[in-house]
Amino acid sequence: MMDNQTLTLVVAGASLVAPGLRRVHLVAADGSRLPPAAPGAHITLTLPGRIRNSYTLVSADPERGYELIVRRSDRSRGGSQHIHDQLAIGDVVAATLPHNLFALHSQAKKHLLIGGGIGVTPMIAFLARLRETSARFELHQIAGQTETETFTRLLAPRAGERIHVHAGRSTFDLTALLAAQPLGTHVYTCGPAGLMDGVEAAAAALGWPGSHVHREDFGAAGGEPFLLRLASSGIDIAVAGDQTMLEAIEAAGVDTPSLCRGGACGVCVLPVREGTPEHRDHYLSEAERSAGCLVMPCVSRSRSATLVLDL
């Protein structure tokens, strides 16, 4: 278990739940149990062309498997198109272990769920849990004019008086909804950035504590590839989008100390000679960051196409 950091999944089922929305059912390729996951958790799939896309788990059961709903996106890099057009039953897909950056709050007096479009996926997972625990909740799902029926149908098995599907943003008074909530309510939003920003802004304007407002987050793991030049060793290393600088340095056979590998301990700090680091650590001070002379290769990346280190 401890070193088993990726999952090999196989497509056990796939169906169109509505035009442009495909439900995919994944199980472990070797038939073993899958790790359980909390509602709000996601996995990151590695798709052809080294595309890594994160998808919320609509349901996760160690024995029955994981369920995703993927919207076809014409603007995508090809990930969702692959899932819609090519992915077939029996196909094998590599995935990360489930990771949760969108958890339900244990002390919420009430859970207010606001989904927009495909942002319905974590809401479906939340609904199952909130019903199971008899928690107080209310769901508002915003759909495009033509998709109201689709989302009503998608939520139908879980329907009830606390579930509302709105045709577009115009019919939905966000501020009035937030203003009417009892003290101790937590709001969870997932959907287009405009909707999530709107929820955050409306809640802040009404004086909601920031800790009561939650938006979907897949985290900032990975990023754009860049070139790393080790000045003293005279080596150029290509850092892939799904690889850390430290992993790339180690893969190139260069020995450099590290400990926590999470940007906290400071052991792996390296001097920067040229380029602009993108700092993601918790170790360097603001002054050290703005000086731009040091970088923590375990988590940080590069804003410039090339980063030159004294190593």
Added chain:
Amino acid sequence: MATLFKPDETFRDDYRYGNSEAAILRFPFPFGEDSYMYGVNMEPHTRPGSTGAFAVAFDVDEHYVSECAERARMLALEPGRCLVLPHMQEAEWDTLELIMESLANDYPDQFILERDGLDWAWTNRPLGLHQRFRFGDATTLPHPPFEYIVRQAQGDFTLQDQRDGTLYIDGGIATTPADWSLAFDVGMTFHEWHGPVPLAHQAGVFDRALQYLMRVRYGHPARRLNWTMTVNPRLDTSPENYPLWGPDRASLNAENIGSRLFLRVELQSFFRLPRSNALLFGIRTYLASIDDLTRVPKWGRRLHRVIRDLHPEIAGYKGLTRYQDLLIAHLARYDDGSPTSPGIAPDLAALPA
């Protein structure tokens, strides 16, 4: 490697406790260099390290059976040593599953977990237990799920709920605490329960550690070593029972310090729990007497230097001040001034005769 359990050790009263040579050599000696200061010394708990104690998720060693008996004795005396707040119920089952899965994977000869849907069967051979139960149904176990499984594990555990940008200690078991009280700390935030630690707050250690811990992912556990010292091999050094063990410090003298003073090392481990999103914090205590440790020449030299140069506030916080000079004088004979290699490994395959 088959572990031979020592079933009749005691951690109170007559203190029948000792380490085999193998146990000394795999002891997680906490000092990687000749001096000690607080820092963020966490690292992934996914790779074997320089001590056998790092090899698996939950280390089971020769003291397992006796430590479980001591835990049962402690809970019979003071049931309040296990406390879990109601909203941590899911984290209880997460803990049970994680520990059962890990023990069954890491020690297949000793522990067996059979699962058929939610109907589970658990076999613990060292303790002679066989239990059928329904996962998720606490009425099918003799104790609540967290207490049930931690009675079968060495070391203390706490359950941390992650919310509002911090961690709350919302449950746990503390029958082997190094002078901290779960009943006092329960419900506190990360910075609150670390409040008494000197120097580290100012150095930003807890701010950075918290950021790191909140990002610990499922399947990617972390660990660190912490240490203090205890007179006699006593596991329950709780504030509640201070009158029972505090005065022991006055019993040390030049003749008995080597055998009666123990380095107490905590292998702390941090696991993200999948269903609850809580963090399980393992505090596994290892005890070795000064006599045990000085059989490893590198450790004897290093321990002398660390204790001699220890910051007085750290010595005070760890409760060593009263006997620190006595200990330095005792350890000086093991320090010939020669250099020590970096890292915690004993650099020996067998102890000198």
